[in-house]
Amino acid sequence: MSVFFFNLIEPVSIKDLKGCYKRANKAFRQAFGLTLEQIIGKNDSQIFTTEVAKKMVSGDNLAIKSKSSSKIYKKIAKNKNSIYTLHKIPLLKNDGSVYAIGTIFTNITKEEEVKRKLLLELNTDSLTGLKSKKYIIKKINQFIKNETDFSILHLDFNQFNLINDSLGHTVGDKVLKKIARMLKDFLEKMF
Incomplete structure (x- = not known):
């Protein structure tokens, strides 16, 4: 499982129920320009902007409460130029209780740029x-x-x-x- 997690090309992280990061793969560290020391044990407000952190926590809470995955769109990155879709996935124990939250970050920056250009073309002579x-x-x-x-x-x-x-x-x-x-x-x- 660890080999699979760490070798995914998409940024992936796992947080405990207190919102502290327990794992982050290489793609996550590269996407946000962080080292493991800057991630592990930290919460969203220590890594992202206040606005993004609030939305991340909200997505976590929704996944915990519903015990099912949720999808949210966020503009997050250290350079503020990347747009990601976040898939929040509750990790469940055998008894069905949630013990952690996994997040898969899918970079949709190129798709959003194409959409923006198409809208511009549609709305402009x-x-x-x-x-x-x-x-x-x-x-x-x-x-x-x-x-x-x-x-x-x-x-x-x-x-x-x-x-x-x-x-x-x-x-x-x-x-x-x-x-x-x-x-x-x-x-x-x-x-």
């Missing part, structure tokens, strides 16, 4: 960099639902097709980008 029509409609519906005051600025460039037809679409695209940049700059100064 690729030519101008302005918010997309779909995003604006979604926001308007949120404002209406929440009864939030808002205003809309709608610009219509009459006969813009004359630019495209006479100077070409490449020039037309450059004009649209320039207008979008000017609009962004203006709105940023105003608000």
